[in-house]
Amino acid sequence: MRLLTHNMLSSNIKGVTNGFPLRIEVEKVVEKPVDFNADFLKNMFAKIEWKALVDASRILGYAELPDEAEPSMLDSDDFLKKFHHALLELHLEEGALVCPETDRRFPVTKGIPNMLLHEDEDINNSAAFLNADTV
Amino acid sequence: MWYLCVFYHRLLDYRKPEVESLAELFGAFKDSNSDNNGNPQKKSLEWRLPQDHHPDSPFHFVNLPSEVIARSIANRSILVKGIYELWGEGSSYEELEEAVKGYPDERKLPYLTSESTFKITVDSFGKVISFQEQNDRIRGFSYIPFKGRVNLRNPEHKFWLMETDDYGSNNGLPPVVQRRIFFGREVGAADRKLLPTYQLKSRTYLGPTAMDAEMAFLMANQALVTPGKLVFDPFVGTGSILIAAAHFGAMTMGADIDIRVVRDGRGPDCNVWSNFKQYGLPMPISLLRADNNLPPWRPGLKEVFDAIICDPPYGVRAGGRKSGGRKLLKGVVGPYTVPDDKRTDHIPSTAAYSLVECVHDLLDLAARMLVMGGRLVFFYPVLREDDSIDSNFPEHPCFKLVASCEQILSFRYSRVLLTMVKTGSYTEEIAESARIKHLEFKENHLKWLEDGNLHSAVFSPADPQLGETGDTKFKESKPKYRGKYV
Numbered sequence: 302m303r304l305l306t307h308n309m310l311s312s313n314i315k316g317v318t319n320g321f322p323l324r325i326e327v328e329k330v331v332e333k334p335v336d337f338n339a340d341f342l343k344n345m346f347a348k349i350e351w352k353a354l355v356d357a358s359r360i361l362g363y364a365e366l367p368d369e370a371e372p373s374m375l376d377s378d379d380f381l382k383k384f385h386h387a388l389l390e391l392h393l394e395e396g397a398l399v400c401p402e403t404d405r406r407f408p409v410t411k412g413i414p415n416m417l418l419h420e421d422e423d424i425n426n427s428a429a430f431l432n433a434d435t436v
Numbered sequence: 437m438w439y440l441c442v443f444y445h446r447l448l449d450y451r452k453p454e455v456e457s458l459a460e461l462f463g464a465f466k467d468s469n470s471d472n473n474g475n476p477q478k479k480s481l482e483w484r485l486p487q488d489h490h491p492d493s494p495f496h497f498v499n500l501p502s503e504v505i506a507r508s509i510a511n512r513s514i515l516v517k518g519i520y521e522l523w524g525e526g527s528s529y530e531e532l533e534e535a536v537k538g539y540p541d542e543r544k545l546p547y548l549t550s551e552s553t554f555k556i557t558v559d560s561f562g563k564v565i566s567f568q569e570q571n572d573r574i575r576g577f578s579y580i581p582f583k584g585r586v587n588l589r590n591p592e593h594k595f596w597l598m599e600t601d602d603y604g605s606n607n608g609l610p611p612v613v614q615r616r617i618f619f620g621r622e623v624g625a626a627d628r629k630l631l632p633t634y635q636l637k638s639r640t641y642l643g644p645t646a647m648d649a650e651m652a653f654l655m656a657n658q659a660l661v662t663p664g665k666l667v668f669d670p671f672v673g674t675g676s677i678l679i680a681a682a683h684f685g686a687m688t689m690g691a692d693i694d695i696r697v698v699r700d701g702r703g704p705d706c707n708v709w710s711n712f713k714q715y716g717l718p719m720p721i722s723l724l725r726a727d728n729n730l731p732p733w734r735p736g737l738k739e740v741f742d743a744i745i746c747d748p749p750y751g752v753r754a755g756g757r758k759s760g761g762r763k764l765l766k767g768v769v770g771p772y773t774v775p776d777d778k779r780t781d782h783i784p785s786t787a788a789y790s791l792v793e794c795v796h797d798l799l800d801l802a803a804r805m806l807v808m809g810g811r812l813v814f815f816y817p818v819l820r821e822d823d824s825i826d827s828n829f830p831e832h833p834c835f836k837l838v839a840s841c842e843q844i845l846s847f848r849y850s851r852v853l854l855t856m857v858k859t860g861s862y863t864e865e866i867a868e869s870a871r872i873k874h875l876e877f878k879e880n881h882l883k884w885l886e887d888g889n890l891h892s893a894v895f896s897p898a899d900p901q902l903g904e905t906g907d908t909k910f911k912e913s914k915p916k917y918r919g920k921y922v
Binding site: 302303305306308309310311312313320321322333335336338340341344345348350389410411412413414415416417418419420421 | 663664665666687689693695698699700718719721722723724725726727730731732733734735737739740759773774782784785
């Protein structure tokens with residue numbers, strides 16, 4: 302799981318109001334090179350929660366990202382490279398994502414986060430969705 | 437300028453939409469974003485048919501702003517056999533000669549110089565021309581002052597002579613009223629070599645619903661996939677759709693509710709990752725196990741994907757699943773409380789996920805997560821009756837339908853590839869109005885899709901109500917011209 306994914310996910314357990322960012326428990330981190338694409342990074346920058354990315358990258362052992370970032374920094378190649386590395390090349394191969402409110406663990410195995418909820422966590426709030434009488 | 441656009445005689449409904457999509461991708465509509473009054477203009481190309489041609493004919497004329505755009509479209513497409521600068525056409529070789537001679541020299545001479553290399557190919561549609569006849573026809577071009585050297589392997593300029601004739605109408609091809617001959621210079625042609633490279637039979641990891649390579653590339657073209665775009669497939673399965681997107685350079689992301697498919701596959705060298713590795717493609721940015729019905733995206737996250745491409749499970753070859761047991765969702769039982777010691781390995785129960793709900797969730801997800809102008813490309817099943825289909829497709833206030841392409845799968849059932857573009861931003865109010873609209877849609881059009889109707893339409897061959905009269909009618913009405921069946 303790359304940190305881009307981590308930056309997009311939250312705990313969607315019923316009743317949890319602030320399930321983001323998920324805490325990371327690290328068992329194994331790997332680095333996988335990805336082709337550099339500056340336009341992609343510039344597009345993504347506006348959509349990223351910067352603080353969550355910085356914190357997550359530090360947990361995975363990469364401390365090069367600045368605490369604060371602003372769009373003007375995207376002109377610097379050096380910054381883009383670090384951003385690229387943190388966002389796309391660091392992988393959580395084994396470990397877990399933990400809901401900040403309930404401490405529920407979402408396991409990450411073989412790089413794949415399992416975000417599926419158990420029965421008692423999610424009674425489908427859209428279960429009644431297609432019953433016409435709820436309109 | 438008008439070009440001759442010749443298609444492969446396949447997937448007839450998909451041919452023009454592919455060219456239109458690629459025209460948009462390569463900037464054919466850049467200058468016409470709005471007319472003088474600032475109204476957005478319709479982004480479509482002008483098309484014309486050769487004299488007396490059936491709309492299903494492979495020969496079409498299309499107006500494109502430049503040769504560069506024409507070449508880009510043809511080279512990227514899957515269904516365009518070639519786009520040509522037409523030097524002449526006619527219903528006989530005499531007429532053709534006159535037309536070619538009348539075509540301005542300043543358009544012809546730059547391609548006939550002595551330093552250049554060239555090749556002439558003779559092609560036909562609906563008939564066979566023997567090698568001897570081909571040579572005769574090429575020699576017949578002595579009236580064109582070719583000065584260059586012939587190079588059959590790697591010519592700079594490729595010229596094509598194409599002929600179509602009245603071949604009788606019983607062979608399933610579109611009828612031809614009159615012989616028509618075209619001569620032109622090739623501007624670009626599809627790279628169909630992609631298809632054998634990516635064909636499913638050579639792919640390591642396959643599932644029962646893996647998307648055929650040709651269709652996956654068409655879907656990627658409809659979605660305007662280019663390098664650096666982020667493409668998401670919420671029903672990723674073995675990754676067959678994302679492979680086409682990755683081939684065109686996209687960053688890919690996929691989710692699936694079945695963790696065995698995305699995480700384990702059939703072993704360490706037979707899984708979604710290995711499929712990408714097999715073709716030397718960049719790995720997906722992310723694969724995760726998630727439920728399309730309860731997506732795990734953080735609140736406030738929106739407009740991140742450039743395209744969403746998928747083949748939703750509609751219960752024919754694979755049924756959709758969502759979280760929650762059947763009884764749980766009906767409210768018959770309360771949720772099962774998972775004992776603390778079993779939480780780690782607990783496998784939550786799932787329930788059938790109807791197409792109606794699935795399509796609603798997909799539109800809702802796309803409305804929120806696509807960038808403005810981003811595209812949603814997905815298959816939608818339809819029941820065929822009387823050779824026509826119910827043309828009511830799901831709608832959403834944030835989306836405009838730009839193309840619907842039917843692929844007939846059986847006598848009673850087809851699937852339609854819908855291409856939608858996001859034109860409005862997503863708000864809670866819009867989400868609610870879309871939900872109500874979708875309920876009406878369900879009432880009116882989707883009854884048959886529920887409760888296994890679609891499944892039985894596909895798997896039980898004849899409608900029992902038709903009885904014997906129906907059967908004979910069926911035999912008589914068996915179409916000679918197969919049209920969209922190809």
